[in-house]
Amino acid sequence: MTNRRNFLSGAGAITGAIAAATVSKVAMAALPEPMLQTKPDTMAPLLPPNGRPYNPVVTLNGWTLPWRMNNGVKEFHLVAEPVVREMAPGFKAHLWGYNGQSPGPTIEVVEGDRVRVFVTNKLPEHTTIHWHGQRLPNGMDGVAGLNQPPIQPGKTFVYEFVARRPGTFMYHPHADEMTQMAMGMMGFWVTHPKGEHPLIDKVDRDFVFLLSAYDIEPGSATPKIMTMQDFNLWTWNSRVFPGIDSLNVRQNDKVRIRVGNLTMTNHPIHIHGHEFQVTGTDGGPIPRSARWPEVTTDVAVGQMRQFEFLADEEGDWAFHCHKSHHTMNAMGHDVPTMIGVDHQDVAKKITRLIPDYMVMGERGMADMGEMEMPIPDNTARMMSGQGPFGSVEMGGMFSVMKVRKSQKAGDYSNPGWFKHPKGTVAYELAGDPPGAARAHGAGASALPAKNRPAQNIEVQVRKPAGHSGN
Numbered sequence: 001m002t003n004r005r006n007f008l009s010g011a012g013a014i015t016g017a018i019a020a021a022t023v024s025k026v027a028m029a030a031l032p033e034p035m036l037q038t039k040p041d042t043m044a045p046l047l048p049p050n051g052r053p054y055n056p057v058v059t060l061n062g063w064t065l066p067w068r069m070n071n072g073v074k075e076f077h078l079v080a081e082p083v084v085r086e087m088a089p090g091f092k093a094h095l096w097g098y099n100g101q102s103p104g105p106t107i108e109v110v111e112g113d114r115v116r117v118f119v120t121n122k123l124p125e126h127t128t129i130h131w132h133g134q135r136l137p138n139g140m141d142g143v144a145g146l147n148q149p150p151i152q153p154g155k156t157f158v159y160e161f162v163a164r165r166p167g168t169f170m171y172h173p174h175a176d177e178m179t180q181m182a183m184g185m186m187g188f189w190v191t192h193p194k195g196e197h198p199l200i201d202k203v204d205r206d207f208v209f210l211l212s213a214y215d216i217e218p219g220s221a222t223p224k225i226m227t228m229q230d231f232n233l234w235t236w237n238s239r240v241f242p243g244i245d246s247l248n249v250r251q252n253d254k255v256r257i258r259v260g261n262l263t264m265t266n267h268p269i270h271i272h273g274h275e276f277q278v279t280g281t282d283g284g285p286i287p288r289s290a291r292w293p294e295v296t297t298d299v300a301v302g303q304m305r306q307f308e309f310l311a312d313e314e315g316d317w318a319f320h321c322h323k324s325h326h327t328m329n330a331m332g333h334d335v336p337t338m339i340g341v342d343h344q345d346v347a348k349k350i351t352r353l354i355p356d357y358m359v360m361g362e363r364g365m366a367d368m369g370e371m372e373m374p375i376p377d378n379t380a381r382m383m384s385g386q387g388p389f390g391s392v393e394m395g396g397m398f399s400v401m402k403v404r405k406s407q408k409a410g411d412y413s414n415p416g417w418f419k420h421p422k423g424t425v426a427y428e429l430a431g432d433p434p435g436a437a438r439a440h441g442a443g444a445s446a447l448p449a450k451n452r453p454a455q456n457i458e459v460q461v462r463k464p465a466g467h468s469g470n
């Protein structure tokens with residue numbers, strides 16, 4: 001961060017065109033230099049000069065916006081602008097965002113902080129920012145036309161309010177929302193509790209994920225903004241697997257994951273190997289007596305959820321949206337189901353006309369993950385990501401939580417793949433399998449003749465011991 005020193009020393013103010021008449025003289029004198037994110041890597045939280053009374057959140061493949069104090073007010077500067085977001089290696093999208101990236105930087109404050117946010121508009125059209133979930137004066141709520149005039153291109157507006165309640169929040173435009181959210185304009189906001197809070201526990205790792213969706217044709221770079229439902233890219237912090245960093249934790253770390261959903265559909269968020277409790281919603285922390293254990297929690301449109309667990313099982317655990325189409329990237333949605341269809345003969349005829357023609361999907365779509373078939377430039381593979389045992393066959397809203405005993409205190413670098421203890425990995429059976437029970441009349445006979453097993457396996461259903469039957 002070469003900008004950091006300038007920022008902290010207060011040097012460098014925005015000049016010229018952006019210095020707009022809408023900002024008062026007092027505010028202009030204090031306008032902080034806009035900070036930019038230049039790479040999609042996860043950035044370590046910056047240390048404010050006077051320390052911080054909280055454990056900062058980790059925005060995977062993102063960052064937290066630095067602030068500066070001005071007479072007891074925490075000042076931030078957001079710049080709404082076109083950005084280029086690398087969604088995965090080899091695939092860059094042309095989006096709109098804040099301070100160089102989409103999503104915009106995470107804003108982190110403490111309950112009771114007075115916050116001043118300068119918002120400079122470098123988009124080709126007007127915008128506003130709505131502070132989703134916050135208690136604030138009505139005129140700071142950011143709905144264009146209702147609470148304020150829109151911020152015209154080139155202008156800077158000032159929002160100021162007290163962060164009254166601790167919790168998980170988001171920010172996004174409330175002007176030409178359909179376009180601006182389809183283009184990636186959104187960010188996360190976390191208000192930490194002031195001191196001890198009876199319902200908000202201290203955690204070792206605190207991850208934030210903003211869910212968004214895009215419709216970008218394979219080979220192109222700009223989202224189709226009129227799309228209502230048929231999105232083809234499902235992203236976490238505007239990244240798709242294998243472009244999403246892993247969640248690296250030490251064994252027995254207390255982990256909190258905060259999720260905000262600014263897509264047009266719900267997402268059942270699922271973690272492997274552990275049970276969690278939803279400890280907070282958009283409205284704040286949940287009373288302890290009302291929490292229950294889960295392994296999947298649905299995050300509906302416009303909602304925020306935070307859930308917590310003890311990461312006590314070592315390993316590489318999948319963490320993903322459970323809608324299977326949301327763990328795939330562009331392509332695949334218009335492909336007919338070919339399972340069980342023998343089209344070798346047809347393929348031979350087509351190959352005479354089109355030499356590069358490939359038979360696809362006859363045995364399912366897993367081949368797609370392995371074939372590495374040619375795809376248009378600037379396109380994320382539909383399902384990919386290499387793991388220690390081959391292709392993970394995932395895309396979109398998928399990552400891995402890496403729980404390690406050996407992770408040193410304070411070191412959350414990527415430990416690589418899990419080394420499974422001997423005898424703890426599923427293995428191929430040598431020899432013949434034992435008989436398997438199957439439902440009457442189902443199974444092999446439904447397959448085309450050439451795919452049927454040579455013989456049916458004898459069905460043996462045993463009653464549980466001690467059960468007298470009926």
Ligand SMILES: [Cu+2]
Nearest residue numbers: 267321323326
């Ligand atoms: Cu989903």
